Amino acid sequence: MNFIDFVYYGFIAVVAIQVVYYVFFFSKFAFIKPKKEPTKKIPVSVIICAKNEAKNLQNFLPSVISQSYPDFEIVLINDASTDDTLEVIEAFAANHSNIKIVDVKNIEAFWGNKKYALTLGIKASKNDHLLFTDADCKPLSKYWIHDMCTHFNDEQTIVLGYGAYSKIKKSFLNKLIRFETLVTAVQYFSFAKAGIPYMGVGRNLAYARKEFFNANGFINHIKLRSGDDDLFINQIATKSNTAICLSANSFTQSLPKTTFSDWIKQKRRHISTAKFYKLSHKILLALLYISQLLFWVLAPILLIALFKWQIVIGLILIKLTLQYTMFGMSAKKLEEQDLIIMLPFLEVFLIITQLTIFINNLISKPNHWK
Structure with a gap:
């Protein structure tokens, strides 16, 4: 198996992981129908x-x-x-x-x-x-x-x-x-x-x-x-x-x-706690992030090489369709619909930013809360 084959099969695995997250996790929130709870007057x-x-x-x-x-x-x-x-x-x-x-x-x-x-x-x-x-x-x-x-x-x-x-x-x-x-x-x-x-x-x-x-x-x-x-x-x-x-x-x-610098400082403090989560949660979140990162790394490589490009484009469309569906419905619930039009671009920029924060937190500790 040469390098491009390795990239191709890795890309298929990454898309499969993304599909699992969108179908089995994010859909539970995207399709939820809030029910009216009985009024309570607890102190x-x-x-x-x-x-x-x-x-x-x-x-x-x-x-x-x-x-x-x-x-x-x-x-x-x-x-x-x-x-x-x-x-x-x-x-x-x-x-x-x-x-x-x-x-x-x-x-x-x-x-x-x-x-x-x-x-x-x-x-x-x-x-x-x-x-x-x-x-x-x-x-x-x-x-x-x-x-x-x-x-x-x-x-x-x-x-x-x-x-x-x-x-x-x-x-x-x-x-x-x-x-x-x-x-x-x-x-x-x-x-x-x-x-x-x-x-x-x-x-x-x-x-x-x-x-x-x-x-x-x-x-x-x-x-x-x-x-x-x-x-x-x-x-x-x-x-x-x-x-x-x-x-x-x-x-x-x-x-x-x-x-941007103030936001990065804030996120460094927030992200610094993730390593203390329960192991099962760390695995789920790490797998999600790694699959997102690899998707945007491997897809351009395959497209530039024109390696089985029809299948690659099909897999990209599957991922983006699921993402737009689940996040579109979720954003509507949270009244953030204006963000969806820029979804892929914002996701790439966020992935790069988070990777930078992870590296910075390994080098030095974030500051106190104020």
């Missing part, structure tokens, strides 16, 4: 950890305070901020009795560790169900708490939500950030529907308080800079205890990075 603690977020709290906290929900408290955690964050929090608390302040001071053992601050906030919360978002994040409707909490029941104690990023016109970086967010969401929603939940995002995530204490909190990875959301969910989520929330009223929206 909820909304937890927001803020480090140097004075301006964002002023802009976005009112959208949390004004939620249409009968029984919720807001636990605001000031994580050793050096700006006016604490003063802003105190001003809001003076006018709203359901706001509780947790003022965290740095200690040597946990300096700059968001998980330490979150632990103090969770311990200070009074309700049995916790809903998390970020200080630079706003609910897109006044029914955010309501819709997320309707999925709680005696068995389902984790609710995965969608945390979008706001759109910036004529910005390729913004499209790339939103596309990466869409891809990540499609993956964790799809795997959850397949009975393999592996992560959630702290911009929009809920779980029962008992899950935190049953797992001894973040103790297994307290010294890691990231992972208060994805790594914790990877640890505690099961097929039976995890639900997903897809109603548009449950979405949140955050401010995206506006420079």
Whole structure:
């Protein structure tokens, strides 16, 4: 077998792997029909950890305070901020009795560790169900708490939500950030529907308080800079205890990075936790990424060589048809349809970016969360 034969059969295997992921995993999310859950009025603690977020709290906290929900408290955690964050929090608390302040001071053992601050906030919360978002994040409707909490029941104690990023016109970086967010969401929603939940995002995530204490909190990875959301969910989520929330009223929206370097720094912190996932999850995610990378490496080689080009083009069309179908339907659910027209181009750029981040993380460690 010569080199081009090896490339050809490798390409067939790569396409087969992609087909399996689209048919057996991504289709579960793409074709899901959300069902209306019975309304629940359980008491909820909304937890927001803020480090140097004075301006964002002023802009976005009112959208949390004004939620249409009968029984919720807001636990605001000031994580050793050096700006006016604490003063802003105190001003809001003076006018709203359901706001509780947790003022965290740095200690040597946990300096700059968001998980330490979150632990103090969770311990200070009074309700049995916790809903998390970020200080630079706003609910897109006044029914955010309501819709997320309707999925709680005696068995389902984790609710995965969608945390979008706001759109910036004529910005390729913004499209790339939103596309990466869409891809990540499609993956964790799809795997959850397949009975393999592996992560959630702290911009929009809920779980029962008992899950935190049953797992001894973040103790297994307290010294890691990231992972208060994805790594914790990877640890505690099961097929039976995890639900997903897809109603548009449950979405949140955050401010995206506006420079490529800032986004890369953010993604380096996020990606650094993946190596601590359960082995089965690492294998599934690694196989998916490697097959995506090899698809875009091997296809051009075969086309340039005109080696069995009719079959190669057919395999490319099969892959792209499945991808456009599954991601098109998923993007519609998450109100990100404008990204689909650029899907192949964005995917190639994202694959290259992720490979660069992986290499950089091997060379040096990412920074603290703020």
